[in-house]
Amino acid sequence: MSRVNDLQMTWDASRKSWIESANQPDCDFSLQNLPFGVFSDARDSARRVGVALGEVIVDLAALQAAGLLNLPQAASGEVFSQGSLNAFIALGRDAWRSVRVQLSVLFAHDTPALRDAPVLHERVLVRQDQATLHLPVEIPGYTDFYSSKEHATNVGSMFRDPANALLPNWSEMPIGYNGRASSVVVSGTPVRRPQGQLKLPDQARPVFGPCRKLDFELETGFIIGRGNALGEPVSCATAEDHIFGMVLLNDWSARDIQQWEYVPLGPFNAKTFATTISPWVVTLDALEPFRVAQPPQTPEPLAYLRHDAGPHAFNIVLELQMQVAGAAYAEVIARTNFRHLYWTMAQQLAHHTVSGCNTRVGDLMGSGTISGPTADSFGSLLELTWNGKTPLALAGGTRSFIEDGDTITLAGWCQGAGYRVGFGLCAGRVMPA
Incomplete structure (x- = not known):
């Protein structure tokens, strides 16, 4: 054969x-x-x-x-x-x-x-x-992207001008930042609520204390299977040849710490405390039958970000469950799909390396929060509760953000004819600061 x-x-x-x-x-x-x-x-x-x-x-x-x-x-x-x-x-x-x-x-x-x-x-x-x-891989480096147009639009509308929610560069390139790999943990690892500087609206100077707006981010991640040498970019056409497989990823986020610290260089302590990934790496070969078209991109990307003809996304159902502390069961609070992601994995890797940045076997690349077009498909509590203005009514109580003892679980799968290609679970329970 x-x-x-x-x-x-x-x-x-x-x-x-x-x-x-x-x-x-x-x-x-x-x-x-x-x-x-x-x-x-x-x-x-x-x-x-x-x-x-x-x-x-x-x-x-x-x-x-x-x-x-x-x-x-x-x-x-x-x-x-x-x-x-x-x-x-x-x-x-x-x-x-x-x-x-x-x-x-x-x-x-x-x-x-x-x-x-x-x-x-x-x-x-x-x-x-x-x-x-x-943890399935030793992770030399971690990068997190910001590649969901729906998510970026929601956040831009919330904190800037709804009429100009996306910054001019967002539609031109996959926005991302180099994170840290040291605190990537496997599903089931408890997550300690971070502490940091908080700037309260009625006070002139920040205070120090536990995060008050702890959130999840429903993401996927891909694992580098073949690195590139320093100074040798990976093309969009060959990028998938460098990817071993995918995991589910929850990039926990301290929204209030981030709001104060992110200008001018972006998030720091708001993200460094934990990123949870699922323990099983699903290969791109297993996902191949579920390949679908990616969203249309306007304007047309610059040449190094252009795909060959054909579909470059995958039909992966993504589900978010939340079990409030003391509740008897978890509840599904959001369901979205990987196919909504505006910038593809190949485009992310091509952009990551176009400067000549080298990657190594085991490097982890996060998709960024994956939100869909409807209110029940948003990939974060920031969006689901619109920054706390519309709390979720759950079996164990209402939630604007995550409280101590709450458990967040991500699930994801491709549904075939009588079979699934799934990722298992990506779960973490929040412990007090």
Whole structure:
């Protein structure tokens, strides 16, 4: 089979797995998905690389040791025994695709090699509910963009002039800033409410104290799979070749700290305290069947930001759940879609590197808040409550911004014919300052 045919086989909606939980139409981790992550468990505390399939994790190090998974001859045999995906990612796209295709065949319902070897199951398969998931990549650098036109328009209308909500440069390039990678955490990690300088409207000087307007930002992120050398930009046409995959991302935001500090250089302490990402990295190959057209761009971008013909966005449903402290359950408070993002991932990466900036394997690029065109599709509390003017009425109480003990959970998935390609969850509970 050719590589193209191999890939097409992995997208076949009719293919089922002998891991029955993977065949449920609402299971994020179908045979068509096979996302990569890092885990450990009570049996083996060492962190290692795995793939999510239904309710289990496939231990790739154990699978390789059993002789059921092959890597290119030049590859180190230890890439799956690492505490991050970086060594595996560095092998390149041919290796990522090869592993994904091998797994797609091995776990298909009509492949007996592992299916009919129950003694191996205990070594190779780990239940997700008995494992600990870790940050999937070592992240050398983190950049956050501001690429949702709806979000930027809402914020501009709120704080500037609704008639001129977007600044002149917004429609010409993907706006972004270099953040910090040190406080990117995996889903489930508690988030401590930040403290900082707050400028109250009735006081001449700022005060110091806990953030009073803590917010989430519903985002996605992409992981760099192939870096570029210093001084050598990545073109828009080849940018996706540099992307390993995508995660869900919550870029927590202290709105009141940010309002005081962001002039003239942008957010600092308002963003540095935490960014949460989901533990499973969904490859672009898995997302390929869900490719859709990006929004029209006016004016036409400058030449280095122009796409070739064809669709360059993805139909990813994004959902935001909030569980108020003390409430018995979480409530969906917003639902949007990745396809609304004005600037594509390829354009973001092309702009990021056009100056000659180099990227490295594992770098994380955040999309910026993804808001849709309707009030129930806004990706932040700042928008959903219009800066606190219209609080949300929830089961455990009203909310203008996040209070201590509240839990924020992001979910995302592509819905196929009887199967899903999902990201799992990206969750964090807020702890007192």
